[in-house]
Amino acid sequence: MKPGVLIIGKVDQNEESFIRFSNLFNIILYNFKSKSLLIHDFNTIYKTTNISALWLSHGEFDLDLYNSLPKDLKCIVLCSIGYDRYDLNLLKKKNIILCNRSNLGSNDVADLTLYHTLSAFRFFPIFEKNLRLYKNTIDSRLIMSIDNDNNSSKSNNKYFALGDQCYSQLVHSPKNKIAGIVGLGQIGKQIAIRLNSLGMSLHYHQRNKLSPSNYSLLIKKFIPTNNNSLPLTYHQDLSSLLKISDIIILALPLNNNSLNLINKDNLSLCKENVKIINISRGKIINEQDVIDFLDQGKIGYLSLDVFHDENNINKRLIFDKKNNQRYNVSLTPHIGSSTYDQVLQSYKLCQDNIIDIVLNDGNGLSPVNA
Template structure:
């Protein structure tokens, strides 16, 4: 019996591919060729049609790092599925909690299961969120820059703030938001959160039904929502002005959740925001040039899950899903588009 075929859009870094090569026929996409292609979607489609995989091991974030100006988003969409020349594709195993580069509804229409890696990213992303909160509070980016410039503390004194008794507003109390809250409470922070419904894990008085209400009350606003048509530019000029004076915006979710130009304007005006901590950007890998020169803005290159432990766990869960669906003919372990 011939082996089932798995196409990898990205090499394995933390798991030995040999154990999977014994079970499956593997092929890894030429990442450089994909990223420099004039039409990345068509390049991926050609590779899939040629190799005819039963599963696609998919890392969505790398799809953004292309030179094509008009790359469809999501790149795996109804057009993609309609142009498959075979019907063996059963699974897209997405390496990452976010799967905005895959149209899960279109996949379901074509009977393709989509899985992701949700809970395994929660701890490390929450850790990084606290790092950004602390960096903003203690103005560590400014102090470090002064030190690197040979200024010690600099000629003009600047002061940070304590976290104790500060209000942390969490937008999206999913698995990551919950871990952020658990980490912030021992610092003496007060937690409030906003989402569509209350969480049973936190007291009722933590909940804010209105986003505006949360923005108005919070000293720190931390974003933990998926990217979709409802959350794109969730934070914009219309509500940035409603944030508390001397507050901070933290984003470790997805870049387009924030209108980056509006954020720059708010930071430059300085009427509400005192700073920001950003691990994601609207047009990454490009960063708004003015963000680079605004004091007390900590910028990181999308490293929320970039630890050896977490990346190994993510890869393992991806392959557990592949084995579950392709070998065991089951429904998948962490499915985002339940099949009928």
């Protein structure tokens, strides 16, 4: 009998590698409706079914679900990179290997960060919104020369504006500005490479400084031969990075040390009008503290691709105290790595992990608790 693989989420059943994969396993495509129903089905329909692997594109585990997992389960494979919702120790006690997407999608997340960085300095989203609204370039720029707080124009000519102002803020080039990257993993490195192309001064903070050998590998692997340098300044203390950065980019995993890392105390260390981008995990920032600093005008621009509650975005991130839409906040719906190219790579990695663990008795290609 073929080992069973229960898949929760969307897969392309006509994709070539999946067709080959399905010849090796008993594929069960599960229509997820609720966690309680899944627990019920584990305890009834699938109680005697040989399920060796769970392939998940979404879902959140709690103790009841852990206790109901199929008895033959050897691995859980994720299409995502984040695994902070899973109890690694409990899975290890059950001899279940958890695999994530590893570093797939780093380029795509860095591309989105580049978009948010340019938006933070140049205010592209609000200019586009106004052009769609007014349908002419002159009014689209002119309306931006009005200070929302004082309802007055800073432009010398009330009938014309160059587009170098966005309400109460001036539009700046990112060139020569200081970018502070918190977390220089695979995503952080790709972000640094892209911001370097903008001429930004790159600074970073993480637990350990990048070793000379890892720096050389980074240069060799990613930097063109005609420009074999990537100037990076290390900050052992987060506080020193926050104090000098014009823009802060969060690219670190969520754990006990990073939970609510960007709070009122750390925000108080930042430059006035600092720009903040979070493409990592929503709970790394304290949303209420960030909203308070936005209201006080101490944060110049905020870009988020992740949130505390992705099913119920805090409305204060969208609207200010006067119920006006915030012009200096850019939000994207957790699409950092959402490209079809990356999805196909994730599918293939899920398949390879399952084959290695279930058929070859290995530890998988991208285990996080083995």
